[in-house]
Amino acid sequence: MKIAMVGSGYVGLVSGACFADFGHDVVCIDKDQSKIDRLHEGVMPIYEPGLDALVASNVKAGRLSFTTDLAEGIKGASAIFIAVGTPSRRGDGHADLSFVYAVAREVGESLSNDAVVVTKSTVPVGTGDEVERILKESGTPHRVAVVSNPEFLREGAAIGDFKRPDRIVIGAEDEFGREVMHEVYRPLFLNESPILFTSRRSSELIKYAANAFLATKITFINEMADLCEKVGGNVQDVARGIGLDGRIGGKFLHAGPGYGGSCFPKDTLALLKTAEDYESPVRIVEAVVKVNDLRKRAMGRKVIEALGGADAARGKRAALLGLTFKPNTDDMRDSPAIAIAQTLADAGVSAAAYDPEGMELAKPLMPEVEMVSDPYAAIDGADAVVIVTEWDAFRALDLDRVKALAKAPVLVDLRNIYQPDMVREAGFAYTSVGRS
Numbered sequence: 001m002k003i004a005m006v007g008s009g010y011v012g013l014v015s016g017a018c019f020a021d022f023g024h025d026v027v028c029i030d031k032d033q034s035k036i037d038r039l040h041e042g043v044m045p046i047y048e049p050g051l052d053a054l055v056a057s058n059v060k061a062g063r064l065s066f067t068t069d070l071a072e073g074i075k076g077a078s079a080i081f082i083a084v085g086t087p088s089r090r091g092d093g094h095a096d097l098s099f100v101y102a103v104a105r106e107v108g109e110s111l112s113n114d115a116v117v118v119t120k121s122t123v124p125v126g127t128g129d130e131v132e133r134i135l136k137e138s139g140t141p142h143r144v145a146v147v148s149n150p151e152f153l154r155e156g157a158a159i160g161d162f163k164r165p166d167r168i169v170i171g172a173e174d175e176f177g178r179e180v181m182h183e184v185y186r187p188l189f190l191n192e193s194p195i196l197f198t199s200r201r202s203s204e205l206i207k208y209a210a211n212a213f214l215a216t217k218i219t220f221i222n223e224m225a226d227l228c229e230k231v232g233g234n235v236q237d238v239a240r241g242i243g244l245d246g247r248i249g250g251k252f253l254h255a256g257p258g259y260g261g262s263c264f265p266k267d268t269l270a271l272l273k274t275a276e277d278y279e280s281p282v283r284i285v286e287a288v289v290k291v292n293d294l295r296k297r298a299m300g301r302k303v304i305e306a307l308g309g310a311d312a313a314r315g316k317r318a319a320l321l322g323l324t325f326k327p328n329t330d331d332m333r334d335s336p337a338i339a340i341a342q343t344l345a346d347a348g349v350s351a352a353a354y355d356p357e358g359m360e361l362a363k364p365l366m367p368e369v370e371m372v373s374d375p376y377a378a379i380d381g382a383d384a385v386v387i388v389t390e391w392d393a394f395r396a397l398d399l400d401r402v403k404a405l406a407k408a409p410v411l412v413d414l415r416n417i418y419q420p421d422m423v424r425e426a427g428f429a430y431t432s433v434g435r436s
């Protein structure tokens with residue numbers, strides 16, 4: 001089966017490479033000529049573990065190719081995926097669907113065979129209806145079905161998530177759409193991944209509901225962490241104690257500096273907008289968005305406290321270890337590190353930072369921070385060492401070396417990757433999240 005993937009960003013490229021790996025004939029299409037040129041040379045536009053090898057082996061096998069020519073790329077494809085960005089629209093928080101609709105228009109004008117057009121981008125409820133209208137308007141003589149098929153993969157674990165998903169959701173309104181999608185995902189049925197066929201609108205909503213629920217879970221445990229600090233509890237024990245209840249589940253209960261990334265912040269905002277449009281408020285999600293926004297700066301204040309409070313902190317220096325919104329990615333979008341760096345700068349605290357993959361993208365977002373080439377260079381002369389992102393490389397720092405290099409043995413662990421007793425015994429003043 002031939003599959004066309006329009007948009008070779010995170011979701012498009014990973015999905016395209018995985019479909020090819022399952023034996024489909026895949027063409028990844030993107031308007032960005034330099035991105036396509038680099039892909040031809042085997043250079044990935046994003047950092048994702050294992051992606052370069054997966055792309056290389058499928059290109060070599062002749063199952064995966066890249067082009068900027070949409071009309072040529074979709075020729076003969078039974079399924080045409082739209083996997084372009086849906087960023088927050090500047091000013092109002094609505095998802096910006098202009099890229100999705102532009103692709104739909106171009107597909108309608110170029111179609112040369114019957115096909116299913118699949119929205120894989122995260123799109124608000126009703127987008128599929130509009131895509132269908134645009135395709136009809138194009139006057140194409142070919143049979144077209146519009147299907148919603150949201151993607152749940154996580155950055156940093158994208159290939160594993162795609163190949164062994166918890167579920168596949170397909171929102172289709174007719175048999176043609178369902179049949180083609182069945183064929184597209186046949187290799188995954190063999191992996192026994194559950195598949196859920198729903199209406200197109202339900203499918204579109206599932207993606208937002210899932211992300212908003214996960215964001216809520218994180219925000220809930222983050223507030224429990226604050227409470228633990230006040231009452232002398234341990235949030236990791238609380239998370240384990242509630243997570244073992246099968247109705248709650250133990251995942252996404254790690255307290256930290258607040259969620260960031262390309263999905264949760266933008267998708268929660270877009271869900272609020274949909275709820276507003278339909279006059280059906282989602283007050284819990286409203287609270288989650290507010291609490292998470294406030295939390296990021298509060299983490300900066302936590303560092304200032306560890307430096308002795310606002311007056312003592314002025315003129316001091318912090319070492320920031322990790323800048324990306326989570327490990328194993330170079331993605332800086334809505335990373336808590338940005339608000340933390342800003343709060344420190346506002347308080348007159350200077351900062352040096354190291355991140356294994358994120359420094360290039362971080363530089364313009366935090367010009368006041370000095371980027372250095374390894375964690376110990378950041379620690380050199382620092383009054384406090386702050387773990388912002390839980391990269392594996394920071395889990396076993398040489399604490400003697402840290403103590404020797406730093407001006408003061410102060411460790412602020414915003415991801416709870418160290419054992420408090422162990423670090424305190426090593427002579428550090430240690431602060432973490434939700435643990436006394």
Ligand code: UDX
Pocket residue numbers: 151152153154155156211214218251252253254255256257258259260261262263264325326
């Ligand atoms: C998320 C969803 O998990 C995925 O299904 C969807 O397709 C895209 O959005 P991603 O943004 O890649 O994936 O990362 P994820 O691992 O979900 O983490 C999101 C944010 O939540 C990160 O900032 C992470 O640090 C934070 N987080 C996650 C916590 O603070 N605690 C947790 O327990 C889990």
